[in-house]
Amino acid sequence: MSFYSNSSITPAHFSTLVELLSYRAKNQPEQKAYTFLQSIEKEAESLTYEELHLEAQAIAASLQSLNIVGERALLLYQPGLDFIAAFFGCLYAGVIAVPAYPPRRNQKLSRLQAMTADAQAKIVLTSKSLLDNLQTSFNQEDLEISGLHWLATDELSNDLAQAWQPQELDGNTLAFLQYTSGSTGTPKGVMITHGNLLHNEQMIEKAFGHTNKTIVVGWLPVFHDMGLIGNVLQPLYLGVPCILMSPVEFLQKPIRWLQAISHYKATTSGGPNFAYDLCIRKVTPEQLTTLDLSSWEVAFTGAEPIRAETLEQFASTFAPCGFRKEAFYPCYGMAETTLIVSGGEKTALPITCNVEKAALEQNRIVKQHKSHGDTLTIVGCGQSPADQKVVIVDPQSLTMCASEQVGEIWVAGPSVAQGYWNQPEETEKTFHAYLADTGVDDSATSVSFFRTGDLGFLQDGELFITGRLKDVIIIRGQNHYPQDIELTVEKSHPALRPGSGAVFSVDFKNSERLVIVQEVERSYLRKLNVQEIVGNVRQAVIAQHGLDIFATVLIKTGSIPKTSSGKIRRQACRSAFLAGSLDVMEDWSENPQDKAKFKDLEAEVDSVLKQLTPTNPL
Numbered sequence: 010m011s012f013y014s015n016s017s018i019t020p021a022h023f024s025t026l027v028e029l030l031s032y033r034a035k036n037q038p039e040q041k042a043y044t045f046l047q048s049i050e051k052e053a054e055s056l057t058y059e060e061l062h063l064e065a066q067a068i069a070a071s072l073q074s075l076n077i078v079g080e081r082a083l084l085l086y087q088p089g090l091d092f093i094a095a096f097f098g099c100l101y102a103g104v105i106a107v108p109a110y111p112p113r114r115n116q117k118l119s120r121l122q123a124m125t126a127d128a129q130a131k132i133v134l135t136s137k138s139l140l141d142n143l144q145t146s147f148n149q150e151d152l153e154i155s156g157l158h159w160l161a162t163d164e165l166s167n168d169l170a171q172a173w174q175p176q177e178l179d180g181n182t183l184a185f186l187q188y189t190s191g192s193t194g195t196p197k198g199v200m201i202t203h204g205n206l207l208h209n210e211q212m213i214e215k216a217f218g219h220t221n222k223t224i225v226v227g228w229l230p231v232f233h234d235m236g237l238i239g240n241v242l243q244p245l246y247l248g249v250p251c252i253l254m255s256p257v258e259f260l261q262k263p264i265r266w267l268q269a270i271s272h273y274k275a276t277t278s279g280g281p282n283f284a285y286d287l288c289i290r291k292v293t294p295e296q297l298t299t300l301d302l303s304s305w306e307v308a309f310t311g312a313e314p315i316r317a318e319t320l321e322q323f324a325s326t327f328a329p330c331g332f333r334k335e336a337f338y339p340c341y342g343m344a345e346t347t348l349i350v351s352g353g354e355k356t357a358l359p360i361t362c363n364v365e366k367a368a369l370e371q372n373r374i375v376k377q378h379k380s381h382g383d384t385l386t387i388v389g390c391g392q393s394p395a396d397q398k399v400v401i402v403d404p405q406s407l408t409m410c411a412s413e414q415v416g417e418i419w420v421a422g423p424s425v426a427q428g429y430w431n432q433p434e435e436t437e438k439t440f441h442a443y444l445a446d447t448g449v450d451d452s453a454t455s456v457s458f459f460r461t462g463d464l465g466f467l468q469d470g471e472l473f474i475t476g477r478l479k480d481v482i483i484i485r486g487q488n489h490y491p492q493d494i495e496l497t498v499e500k501s502h503p504a505l506r507p508g509s510g511a512v513f514s515v516d517f518k519n520s521e522r523l524v525i526v527q528e529v530e531r532s533y534l535r536k537l538n539v540q541e542i543v544g545n546v547r548q549a550v551i552a553q554h555g556l557d558i559f560a561t562v563l564i565k566t567g568s569i570p571k572t573s574s575g576k577i578r579r580q581a582c583r584s585a586f587l588a589g590s591l592d593v594m595e596d597w598s599e600n601p602q603d604k605a606k607f608k609d610l611e612a613e614v615d616s617v618l619k620q621l622t623p624t625n626p627l
Contacts, residue, residue, distance in 0.1 A: 020246050021211060024180040025203040027100050033248055034062030042245065045090050046254040049268045054090050058248075061094060066170035068098025068162050072132070073174055075158065078103040080131040081186065083124070083157075084232065085111045087139055088255035092231050093241055095134045095162050099185070100203075103176035104132075106185035107198070108232035111139055120196060124188050128198055128430060130157065137161040180204030186430050187234050187344045198430030199344045208423040209238060209347035210246040212394055217277060217307045217338065218355035219243070224304075225251045226275035228259040228266050235280075235312055238348040263288045264296050271300045271330075279309030279338065281575045282316050283508040285323045290507070292326075303331030307355060309338040313576050314474070314492045315388040317361050334358060341390035341472060345440075345459055347424045351399065351472045353391035360389035360471055369475065370488045372415040374466050382553075385493065389471040397422030398456060400444070401467055404478060407445040410466070415475055418465050419444075419458035426459075480579050482514045484521045484556060491579060494554055498525055501549040502542045504533035509569050511582040515559070522559035523550075526582050529594055531566040539563065539595040560586075560598045568592035 023029045033040070038059035047053035056064070072082070082104050086092035092108070099106035107128045112121055135143070140161050184206055186198035213219070227240030231253070244251035252273050259266045267288060270278050285308075310320075324334035337359050340352040353360065363384045368375040377384045393399040400409055401416040410416035419442060428436030442458045464481065465474045476490040483489070491512040498512065499505045509528035514521040525546060529537065543561050550556055570578040570585065585591045 020207065020214075023207065025100070025178045025182065026097070026184065026206060026242070026245070027176075027178055027203075029207075030058065030062055030065065030097060030245060033058040033245065037248055040248065041250055043090055043093060043241070044250065044252045045088070046252060046258075046269060049265060049272055056090050056093070061097060063167045063170045064094040065097035065101045066173040067165050067167045068095055068134070068169075069101035069104075070169045070172040070174075071160065071162075071165055072098065072102035072104050074172070075132065077131050078176065079105070081105045081107050081128040083128070083130040083133045084108045085133055085135040085139060085143075086232075087111060087136065088231070088253075088257070089136075090253075091136050091163050096185070096237075096241075098134070098162065100178075101173065101176070103178065103182075105183050108185065108187070108237060110230065110232050111135070112143070124196060124198070125157070128186055128188075132158040132160060134160050134162050136163045178203065180207070183427070187237075187426075189344050197432060197435065200427040200430055201347055202427060205347045205424055205426055206238065206242060207246075209349060210243055212397075212424060213239065213243050213349055214246060215394065216340070216349065216352035216355075216391070217309070219247055219249075219277065219307075221247060221249060223247055223249045223277055224273060224275045225249065226254075226266070226269045226273055226278040227251070228254045228256050229280055230256050234342075234344045234348050239279075239309070259284070260287075263291045264293075267292065267300050267302065267327075267330075270302060270305055274304040276304055277307040277309070278305065279307070279311075281312040282310055282314060282319050283575050285310065286316070286319050286507055289319070289322050289326055297327070297330055300327070300330040302327055303333075305332060305336050307338045308332075308336045309340055309352075311340045311342060311390070315339045315390070316496070317359075317386040317388050320359055320388065339388050339390050341474060343461065343463075345426050345461070346420055346422075347426060349424075350397070350420055351391040351393045353389065353471075362387050362389065362468060362471075362473055366493075369415065369490075372488060374413045374415065374468075376468075387473045387475065389468075389473050391472065392470045393420075393422075393472070397424065398458075399467070399472060400458070401465065402444065402458075402460075404460075407442070409444060412467060415464055415466050417478055418461045418463045418472070418474075420461060421456045421458045480513075482512070482521070482523065484514060484523065489554060489556065494523075494525075494550060494556070495577070497549050497553050498527055498546050501545040504530055504537065504542055505546075506530045506566060508575070509566075509577075511569060511577045511579045513579050513583040513586075515583070515587065517559065523556050524560045524562070524583070524586060525550075525558055526562045526564060526569065526586060526591060528566055528569050529563050534566070534594070537563070537594060539597065543597045560596065562586065562591055562596040563594045565592040565594055 020029055040058050041055050042058045042061055044055040045053050082099050084095050084106055096106050109124055180203050182203050184201055184203050187201050188196045188198050225244045229236030229240055231237050231241055320337050335356055335358055339359050340349055342349040363377045363380045363386050365375040366383055366385050380386050398421045400419050402419050403410055404417040428440045440459050442460045462478045464476045464478055480491050481488050482491055494512040495510045498510050499507045506528040511526045513524055515524055546561055547558050550558055570581040
């Protein structure tokens, strides 16, 4: 590794993240790599590249002493830098990292238990404080910790680094399991290699127009792909500073995110659509005068439907602070493609497309020049790089769609992961799809594609997302996208919390019927006018979508099932509705006797659930 001192070396020369961090530690030892904020005025902790390298070696040496090379390690950490050191410690040891979120008091542990069992984890890495808290809050049976070794990595001495033994790693070596956020079904462990990671980081660098002057600020959870690969690994790839803060700090006071961008002169920062919407609603006019957002070059947005209205309102609201609409960077990606699939031009305005709603319901694209009541404005998610192929496919015939058709998005390229851990049948079905040999594109028929399960279309190379294949609601032969109805619902009354509703259908007496589950704003909980709210919702949905509502359920603030990135888990919400386990404030149904009928429906669903397999979720 004598080339580490060669200043002409770039990240493209490396085959693993271990090589890359070792290079940074050798050539930029004093460079502050990561800073975690306790508040805007106070930095809680920081790590240089050399310090991170030593901590990773010490953790790796401890793991190697346990003889678990090649095994899986569950990573449970509160927000902070301990997670980053543990993640690299696993890489250095040749142990497969499994990032997860720490359980909260009184929280159901079913997802964490499922992840632990599926990954067949041998050890849990955590911090001393969290370990003490878990031991007092949960019993062994709850956590299913029998047979697992627990290690508090923040208690390890860096002196252990001397015992570290380098492993034989390459681009094909499995780095970690990224468990899917579970918006449509049971979470699955996506197998990500070092090669997948380095290719995707290179894609992000080029797509975002990053340089050695880039400064990243982020609040996204680091156990989630957007937080880990976008906010943590991209700065390492570039060799630039990264400033992190707790997701809770942002959610409690969104101004803190913008203050961090302003204070550190960040050039890149972002999050899902709801983050920008939250800033619009919560940041006061007085707070605007304290912000300088002129340094913000890439305000990426993805992970959930991107609303053109949100982009317009945010740009207008924060223009006095120096924010430019051109900074918005809509993009598309997922865990199965490591992270990013497509993105736009860094300096260009977001691209939008106005399409007829009625035609979209028939999976056809009919463009309109102007937006009006019968059209839907869809935000483009950019284009894919040359070494990656994105095609739109009819999910039934497996043939490529014409440009005016909506179909399933298929992706092929070096960033596509190796499949789902320990699920060969699901991997074969989802990661090794082939186009039917129709002669439309002979070069594509021999390519193995990943089926995203997302619906969209391409216009002049620009990718537009319209919804999820499994979430599409079909009533009376018409396709309806739940996110469109959810937007209609949340706008129908001020008591309804934005970005916190789910729409789905249930089969009732051989007919698909529409159900709405919607959170109520906390300030309205004590003065809930159910009749007024339900009336507004019904009127709006009938007027804009031509649909009758079978049932409307108003639930408590913060109780709707969501993924770690903030996506609504519609299938989980549907199951909770059928099981009667939602945290209900009030509900309304088409007929008073329907509540009794639901009991019969629940019994039918229970029998169906028992027959379901992981590859055939409800």
